Amino acid sequence: MATAELQHDLRNAVRDLCRAFPDSYWRELDAARGYPDAFVKALTDAGYLAALIPEEYGGSGLGVMEASIILEEINRSGGNAGACHAQMYTMGTLLRHGSDEQKRAFLPKIAAGALRLQAFGVTEPTTGSDTTQLKTTATRKGDQYIVRGQKVWISRAEHSDLLLLVVRTTPVEQVKKRTEGLSILLVDLRTAVGHGLTIRPIRTMMNHATTELFFDDLAVPVDTLVGAEGEGFRYLLDGLNAERILIAAECVGDGRWFIGRATRYANERVVFNRPIGQNQGVQFPIARAHVNVEAADLMRVRAAELFDRGEACGAEANMAKLLAADASWEAANVAVQTHGGFGFAEDYDIERKFRETKLYQVAPISTNMILAYMGEHVLGLPRSY
Numbered sequence: 001m002a003t004a005e006l007q008h009d010l011r012n013a014v015r016d017l018c019r020a021f022p023d024s025y026w027r028e029l030d031a032a033r034g035y036p037d038a039f040v041k042a043l044t045d046a047g048y049l050a051a052l053i054p055e056e057y058g059g060s061g062l063g064v065m066e067a068s069i070i071l072e073e074i075n076r077s078g079g080n081a082g083a084c085h086a087q088m089y090t091m092g093t094l095l096r097h098g099s100d101e102q103k104r105a106f107l108p109k110i111a112a113g114a115l116r117l118q119a120f121g122v123t124e125p126t127t128g129s130d131t132t133q134l135k136t137t138a139t140r141k142g143d144q145y146i147v148r149g150q151k152v153w154i155s156r157a158e159h160s161d162l163l164l165l166v167v168r169t170t171p172v173e174q175v176k177k178r179t180e181g182l183s184i185l186l187v188d189l190r191t192a193v194g195h196g197l198t199i200r201p202i203r204t205m206m207n208h209a210t211t212e213l214f215f216d217d218l219a220v221p222v223d224t225l226v227g228a229e230g231e232g233f234r235y236l237l238d239g240l241n242a243e244r245i246l247i248a249a250e251c252v253g254d255g256r257w258f259i260g261r262a263t264r265y266a267n268e269r270v271v272f273n274r275p276i277g278q279n280q281g282v283q284f285p286i287a288r289a290h291v292n293v294e295a296a297d298l299m300r301v302r303a304a305e306l307f308d309r310g311e312a313c314g315a316e317a318n319m320a321k322l323l324a325a326d327a328s329w330e331a332a333n334v335a336v337q338t339h340g341g342f343g344f345a346e347d348y349d350i351e352r353k354f355r356e357t358k359l360y361q362v363a364p365i366s367t368n369m370i371l372a373y374m375g376e377h378v379l380g381l382p383r384s385y
């Protein structure tokens with residue numbers, strides 16, 4: 001099947017699946033801060049969460065472009081791909097750097113839905129965006145690593161079987177460059193919890209199942225190490241472009257949802273004997289937000305195409321994330337404004353999506369960090385931190 005036709009069919013199929021999970025489904029979960037188990041199961045059963053797993057391991061072997069279409073359509077339907085998107089972008093680390101044994105042991109089970117790899121542990125409370133300074137350590141003791149430290153904002157840890165964990169295996173004082181000495185462990189959460197790992201949920205402004213992790217001498221086998229010891233930072237960077245592109249697609253999905261809702265309401269709502277959308281003061285902000293979402297989408301498509309051809313796409317992936325996050329946030333604000341008081345009513349879902357899309361200004365990377373990357377690596381300006 002030609003690529004365009006495949007992508008068109010994929011988009012329609014995901015849209016169909018999402019129809020079974022209407023606004024009320026997401027609204028009720030939001031109120032209860034519940035995990036969308038039924039939705040994640042349906043997505044897994046349909047094979048969508050295995051989109052990036054090669055066919056030899058039971059996945060569909062699709063590209064980041066197709067994966068991004070899946071996530072975009074979830075958000076465009078009014079849902080929230082944040083419940084499961086990490087399985088898409090953590091996969092690359094295992095695929096590119098995992099051993100054959102690890103891939104054979106985990107990928108077919110993940111593809112079949114028997115195992116979930118939904119959690120990714122990088123951020124720490126005291127070091128934040130300064131990843132190379134992270135303090136969680138893994139010390140080799142015989143055929144085990146002993147993990148000590150703390151992570152924060154680790155999402156979906158309570159709903160995942162596996163966690164990709166970034167730790168320091170060589171103290172920062174003993175490495176030449178601060179990017180050295182970090183490693184990635186694939187931790188089995190099912191055996192870790194209660195044996196050195198404690199998970200504490202954090203209640204946030206939106207429904208995101210995020211948590212704090214406390215490692216108190218957790219012992220894990222050395223074969224949980226992904227790739228070579230000390231090379232973890234390089235592996236982390238390798239996965240970031242895919243993550244940026246996938247998040248950009250979610251923001252495009254959010255943006256299109258906000259524009260769709262704002263347009264519908266502006267056509268229907270009559271005040272002063274005319275639809276509010278007849279007023280340019282209402283119409284133009286919606287039109288401008290639409291222009292910005294569509295422009296961001298072009299950058300997302302360009303980044304995804306480069307990625308899937310195996311070409312360098314650091315600049316495009318970062319630009320796509322920044323433009324799409326800004327465009328979805330602009331569209332969110334416009335949708336609230338267009339709905340007037342009803343923009344604040346839970347039953348209209350605007351306020352829920354508004355809270356959800358705000359996250360992408362900060363996570364998985366904040367806008368300032370993208371601008372720092374563009375300034376330093378693309379424009380050759382002095383390093384600012």
Ligand SMILES: Cc1cc2nc3c(=O)[nH]c(=O)nc-3n(C[C@H](O)[C@H](O)[C@H](O)COP(=O)(O)OP(=O)(O)OC[C@H]3O[C@@H](n4cnc5c(N)ncnc54)[C@H](O)[C@@H]3O)c2cc1C
Binds near residue numbers: 121123153
């Ligand atoms: C709901 C949620 C889910 C998350 N899920 C995960 C997850 O699953 N796994 C995970 O590892 N992490 C996760 N994160 C963490 C997220 O990636 C971080 O919050 C983000 O990277 C920013 O780190 P920080 O919060 O420590 O902010 P800080 O690093 O403390 O930064 C605070 C602010 O200062 C700005 N800033 C800092 N330094 C500079 C500088 N030098 N120049 C300019 N501006 C600067 C930042 O841009 C930011 O706006 C999640 C966060 C949230 C809120």
